Structure formats: structure tokens, C-alpha cells
Amino acid sequence: MIIKKSQQIENIIISEDNHNLKINYLDHNFCFYFNDYKQNFNNCHYVYIEKPNDDTNFLDEPELILYYNLNEEFTEEMYDKWVDTFYLDPAYYNVIKFNIESYNIVNIPINSS
Numbered sequence: 074m075i076i077k078k079s080q081q082i083e084n085i086i087i088s089e090d091n092h093n094l095k096i097n098y099l100d101h102n103f104c105f106y107f108n109d110y111k112q113n114f115n116n117c118h119y120v121y122i123e124k125p126n127d128d129t130n131f132l133d134e135p136e137l138i139l140y141y142n143l144n145e146e147f148t149e150e151m152y153d154k155w156v157d158t159f160y161l162d163p164a165y166y167n168v169i170k171f172n173i174e175s176y177n178i179v180n181i182p183i184n185s186s
Contacts, residue, residue: 101171104135119169119176137176139167 079088086097094105095117104117120135125147137157151158161167165180 119171137169 078090079086081087084098088095088097092107094107096103096105101119102117103119103121105121107123115132117131117133117135119137119139120131121139122129123140124142125138125140125144129147134154134156137159138151139159139161141161141163143160148158159167159178162180163183165182168179168181170177170179
């Protein structure tokens, strides 16, 4: 990991903790968990979890959780809490477009030829 604790590039702040990343831009926090999940960050609006598990829990419920590895128990628990979850299909580029009020996910097929 190149980032050491925290960096700021114009109005983007990038923080690192135990190889996990938090990116702040326009008061939106994107948190990326690459290690086994631990509560390293708080106030995450959008979360990427590489390996969600049954023990995954948040101090502040995010608006959206993105993941590659499906875990049905985790997905059901987030559904019960009214947290949006989205499976990232490796056949697509997934783009999150957001504004002050909401977000939208755009799927762009990856040309495999």
C-alpha cells in the first residue's frame, strides 16, 4: 500500500488503516475493506467489503454496501436493516454516480473478446 495514514489531493482526503482505505470527497465517505473485516472507520456512506461475513457490523449504517463475494446471511441482515447491497459482477465495470440526494449505479459490460 502506497498511502501512509492520510493524504489530501485538492478536496479529496485518502486515509489508510490496516490496509483498508477511506476516501472522502464532498462530504461523502467511501470505505474499502480489503482485510478481514474490522471496524476501522466510522461514518462510511458507501462501503466495499471484499469478504463480508456474519460478524460484519457497523457503528453507522452505510447507505450502500458493495461486494464481490456473496454471503447470503450478511445480505439478508443488511436487507432487514434497510441497507442497500450490490453484488459487483466481474463481467461489468460498475460506476457509482452520486449527488447530494442520492446515488445511481451504472453497469458497463466488459468486452471479453
